[in-house]
Amino acid sequence: MDALKRTPFYDLYSAFPESRCIDFGGWELPVQFTGIVKEHEAVRQSAGLFDVSHMGEFMVTGAGAEAFIQKMTTNDVTRLTDGGAQYTLMCYPDGGVVDDLLVYRLGEGRYMLVVNASNIDKDFQWLQEHLPSGEDVSLTNVSDETLLLALQGPLAETILATVTTAPLAELKPFHFIERATVCGAEVLLSRTGYTGEDGFEIYAPLNTAETLWNGLLAAGVPHGLTPAGLGARDTLRFEAKLPLYGQELSADITPLEAGMQFFVKLDKEDFIGRGALLQQKAAGLPRRLVGLEMIDRGIPRSHYPVYANGVTIGEVTTGTQSPTLKRNLGLALLDAAYSEIGTEVYVEIRGKQLKSVVVKAPFYKKIQGVKPQ
Structure with a gap:
């Protein structure tokens, strides 16, 4: 070991x-x-x-660095100026998420990517595999x-x-x-x-x-x-409804399903996963990430199944008793038909289906007027 x-x-x-x-x-x-x-x-x-x-840090440098990051990520890196940072995601061709990350523009042709610790090796390999041949782009792992x-x-x-x-x-x-x-x-x-x-x-x-x-x-x-x-x-x-990779985001969950639409610029030039995400948006999202509040006594936990009319409609991604609000709350990925606020659903906790209701999330929002780029 x-x-x-x-x-x-x-x-x-x-x-x-x-x-x-x-x-x-x-x-x-x-x-x-x-x-x-x-x-x-x-x-x-x-x-x-x-x-x-x-956490992992990668340096991306060279004349082709911006174009490379633009192809690999969902947000629009061309909007960054020196000294600016941006939240974004990397997707697979089917729209599933490789990872969510921050991009820092240090200067022209100089960027730092900050990735999740559990994904450092996977992310670095993914980026390496897609480095354009014959172009001035260098990728270095400085984690x-x-x-x-x-x-x-x-x-x-x-x-x-x-x-x-x-x-x-x-x-x-x-x-x-x-x-x-x-x-x-x-x-x-x-x-x-x-x-x-x-x-x-x-x-x-x-x-x-x-x-x-x-x-x-x-x-x-x-x-x-x-x-x-x-x-x-x-x-x-x-x-604050900030996603955790492996729970709210994964290879099987698209950024649109996770409510990350703001960070997915479908109108920019092509990026990996764009076609699948355009298709999913046009067809209508099959699932949505929602907030849950328990009505019956119990704490929803990650991977607990969620039911409606006796049928499984999704599962909890994260849940706990909120230390700030003192309420039993969860985030859950549910069939879109059950994602409206006020919808009653049931979370299975220790073999019992306990009543909960779909509520607005984030549960806590203190900083007003601050939007990540």
Whole structure:
């Protein structure tokens, strides 16, 4: 059995006696530091610091880099200017999702792609297989050289401002500074995140790990900053209806079914999967991702089947008791005929079909007027 990978912050977890690590896609990562609910609430009310160094980073460079990314992804990368980031997806020819990712435009012919940890090898191979021959495009995997911290929450800017001179107030969501100084270390500083809150993601060389971790936590002491693990990251992104690959997105779920239409520019030039997605849109979506709220007592969990009139109509993709709203909620991929808000359906929990209702999602939306590009 292969040994679990560890991030450069692993040895620093021991300062938190209640921290607990799990196997997450081959990585030994903290599911919690002081408790999932406590960490969740800290991010909603003040701030949390996440080690997400398991994520993958690829550099795409050369005169043909933009055209290559445009062919491989669903969003329109030509809309990016230097210092801009974009959420997008890669699809298979049948419209299923290879992965969802962020694209950073560092400069003309210079891009960074940030992909999910569990898909690093698959994504890199997929991109390599489609590199155009005879064109100036270079693809490099720099994941093993790059750490990533996420400082998230309403007080993230206040905390970060004490350890950087970067003009944070001027940095808009989905924009970044390629060379900023944080705690004395040179980093790429991005106003992005995965929690539904304002926040920043910090990319840096591995040898800056201790400086950044300790410096940010010390700066956050007066503001209630806490380290946060995978458990809180999942409940936070769930409340904001941010998809998780393998649950809301997969090779068997298209971005249209997952409600990601905004990030699929079907009117741009051809990209892999475009034909299938155009066909699916024209025919009408067979399934839709919806929000569920339990009426009967029970918590919907991933892969629990959902019924209507005694017939299976889909399954839960993610579900929990919302720490913010204190309600038993779920996201579910259902037959489109049952996707209208107010529709009563039944979730099978421990052998019993319990009543629930389709509700509006995201369940939590704090940042108004902020749309990813």
